[in-house]
Amino acid sequence: MTSNxxxxxxxxxxxxxASNGIGRAAASLIASRGAKxxxxxxxxxxxxxxxxxxKLPANQIHVxxxxxxNGVSAFIATIIKEHGRIDALVxxxxxxxxxxxKIEDLDWSTFEKTIQVNLYGAIWLTQQIIPHMKKQAYGRIVHLASIAGKEGNPGMASYxxxxxxxxxxxxxAAKELAHDGVIINALAPAVISTPMNSNTSEETLKYMISRIPLGRTGQASEVAEIIAFMASPACSFTTGFTFDISGGRATY
Ligand SMILES: NC(=O)c1ccc[n+]([C@@H]2O[C@H](COP(=O)([O-])OP(=O)(O)OC[C@H]3O[C@@H](n4cnc5c(N)ncnc54)[C@H](O)[C@@H]3O)[C@@H](O)[C@H]2O)c1
Incomplete structure (x- = not known):
């Protein structure tokens, strides 16, 4: 029997x-499985x-x-006003x-920007979304982390x-939300072929691939499959976890 x-x-x-890479592949797959x-x-x-x-209407597209x-707060408020609920965030x-x-050569403003986008952005989105998910007593939150957050890549301190x-x-967050019907998890990919890697130095890329037992980069479509599971009702007994999609680089 296939589960709904x-x-x-x-x-x-x-x-x-959603404009590129993993987010784009995930949006397409999740739309194909019935989501608005x-x-x-x-x-x-x-x-x-x-x-x-x-074929999305204008109220489903946001820059x-x-x-x-402030932009993040306004964004979530607009979605609630337009669509009434948010069941999952990817x-x-x-x-x-x-x-x-090298750490001693880091440019501080670039360092701060990376933290603002990758970490503060994720926290602000979560903060704004959870009151609505709590009200619904249902929600799934998926944040893209990285193998870099588990193991650390040399020369990439801010990331x-x-x-x-x-x-x-x-x-x-998962422990705080455990009794509210809200499940939150992260996903840690190793190197995935997306536009993100176009500016990563050849040396860093080679190092990262050399650490992957499957000996190749992953595809965005492969990552989308695990994201679609994590964002769905099927992901019901795992929270606070960092899922792996690393071609065997991380076995924990
Ligand atoms: N590609 C990889 O090898 C890899 C590995 C591990 C983790 N990840 C993580 O997966 C996620 C997706 O990566 P990807 O490979 O699809 O990258 P990508 O560059 O293809 O896509 C990232 C998207 O984020 C958007 N973005 C960047 N800054 C933004 C901002 N301030 N506000 C709104 N949107 C912004 C970009 O415009 C882009 O569309 C990232 O969090 C990345 O760190 C990627």
Whole structure:
């Protein structure tokens, strides 16, 4: 028997960072499983392409910079006003920050920006969304962390720090929300072939692939499958966890 729990019938699912890569693949897959998807990103061109592909009306498309706290509050308020509920959030917005740079050579404003986007953005989205999920006594929150947050990649201090912070945030949030019907988890991919890696130095990429037993990068469509599970009713007895999608690099 096929379980309906992987479907999103009558659900509103918000996908942030939907213009490219993993977020885009996740939005498409989740829409194909029945959700009304609301897509957001700071890149309007990517949003427009995806909206066309999924035939989305204007009130399901939002230009958003997650590093702007007021913008995040207004974004969530607008979705509630327009659609009445949010059943799941998939937050895939992220930036690499500086790579292949030694700690003593870090540029501080770039470091702070990476934390603002990858960590504060995730926290602000969660803060704004949980009162609505609590009211519904149902919600699923998925944040994209990284293997970098579990193991640390050399030369990527700001990214490592932001993703390790996110993993810690998710652990605590899950315990706070455990009796409210709200399940929150993170996902830690190793290297996935997306536009994000186009600026990662050759040396860093080679190092990362050399650590993956399956010997290749992952595809966004592979990551979308696990995200769709994590955002669905089927993910009902795992919370505060960081799921792995690393081609065997992390076995914990
Ligand atoms: N690709 C990988 O190898 C990999 C590995 C581990 C973790 N991740 C994480 O997965 C997530 C998605 O990565 P991806 O590979 O799809 O990258 P990507 O660059 O293809 O997509 C990220 C999206 O986030 C958007 N974004 C960036 N800053 C934003 C902001 N301030 N506000 C709103 N949107 C913003 C970008 O416009 C882009 O569409 C990120 O959090 C990333 O750190 C990726």
């Amino acid at each position: 729990a992987i479907l999103f019938t009558d659900q509103v699912v918000v996908v942030v960072g 998807v609301v897509i957001a990103d700071m890149n309007p061109e990517g949003l427009a392409e995806l909206a066309l592909e999924l 958003l910079d997650v590093s702007n706290q 937050n895939s917005a992220g930036i690499v920050g500086q790579s292949n740079v 490592n720090t932001s993703k390790a912070g996110l993993i810690g945030f998710v652990k605590g």
